[in-house]
Amino acid sequence: MKPVSVDNVISTYRFYAPLYDRLFGAIFEPGRRALAEAACASQPRSLLEVGVGTGLTLRQYPCACEIVGIDVSADMLKIAQCRADELPDRNIQLALMNAESMDFPDGYFDCVVLPYVLSVTPDPARLVAEIRRVCRKNGTIVIVNHFSGSRFWWLMERSVRSLANRIGFRSDFRFDEQILRYDWEVKSVRDVNMLGLSKLVTIRNT
8 A cells, every 4th residue: 555644645635625525524524523522522621633624623612612723734724714713702723733743742632533534644653642642641532534344335445445545545444453452441432424434433541
């Protein structure tokens, strides 16, 4: 498989930024909504969204929460900033940043969320180490992502593998290798999106 690089991610989302909401907005909305609900249930005072993209989830977070969204794509962030500007009563900050090397202090956030990010980052293990570092001890981490291995989606995964490799998306991304390998506490796992395309994983950062 072609290695994923930051430059590859940036160039891919430079192309998709003006099209993203139309192509992926509705189809992935159930997963984003479930992610936001799980984050809200933890009642965070501070929340980090890794891969904020065009800001589709910003409105769904708690009003009194300090919200920080980061992304490596300046093109996506421009659209997200327009959405943030429509919420002047919210404490929202957006920043261009590589989540594999974040500028935040240890344990800064009560909750860290990752919507559809884990399988497109160049080094998933490094990303996980960083989100655990910036999330406070016993804080909440919420991940929504597609994981391979589903019998229903097996044929689709094989059919898109060549295209996925070209754009740097991992079509072969196993739940046991990317979630269960770590010593955090997996609180819940459930299928979201059409026919269980993605999983919503809620984790306590032990």
